[in-house]
Amino acid sequence: MSDRGTGQAPISGESLLFLTDDQLRRGIEAMFFAYRGFTADPDRILQEYAYGRAHHRAIHFIKRSPGNTVNNLLDILGVTKQSLNRVLRALIEDGLVESRIGKQDRRERHLFLTETGQELEKELSEAQRGRMRAAYRDAGPDAVAGFRQVLEQIMDPEMRRHFQTFKEGS
Template sequence: MAEGGPGPAGGESLLFLTDEQLRKGIEAMFFAYRGFTADPDRILENYAYGRAHHRALHFIHRSPGTTVNNLLAILGVTKQSLNRVLRTLIEDGLVESRVGRRDKRERHLYLTEQGAALERELSEAQRARMRAAYRAAGPAAVAGFRQVLEAMMEPEMRRQYMALRDGGS
């Protein structure tokens, strides 16, 4: 499979990838994901929460006041699944749901102090792992890695990611 495009230095280069090289990349992604989620999984275990709870906390933190519908679009889960996760987080005092000011049917989501503390703990575990990997790989590899991840995203997911990236803290 051949793909052409600008190389790291901005010049044209062709990149030829064998099936074996692609397989190695796929496997590296699987194992990296296991490492990336291992630390938060251990923390979540203490609360009897799963990764869906973590993702909800993360994106509510990134966009305070986000609506349930927006969170549904970002997470790509069913309404029933998200409602189950949100009900638990709200009952446990980690998330607050407020009625919309303009549209009373909307529910806006915010982390409570307790929710923000858990989100910080989970994110710091992942930031520490990312920071160490980025330092080991160097700036060029970090930029390339981000390009690869962005290129793998579905167009709608990429739009959501870019909106968060460009508009978030």
């Protein structure tokens, strides 16, 4: 906050070395390499079930807020309904996801994980959490706070809204 009256000026009292192009490049590459690790474990598991990342994302967010409508999920995932539909159809056919017609608005479909769906979700999320937990533990709580803070700033405002919505509500 007390930015010592600059905010922008070439140099302030505070070191701004962390904003050099080289530092930024390192951050960019860190994102690239880390994201590969981030998805590696679930990817391995998904392969056994002949699913892909798209299925994982759907499963994750259905688990996250059961009863969500298709439209809502579309918004969160940022894909077209045709793309999502292909994935949902497979998950419903395979008995991992249940689609219930809305009671107030019968046009809506509310999505839930079945027993089987919850099992796969657990397997996937435990693998992914395992890696995150190890990383968090090694880095420590302060680093984790910074990690989350920077990630939140990187998001588009619209995604940040989704993210923050999830933070509060169960």
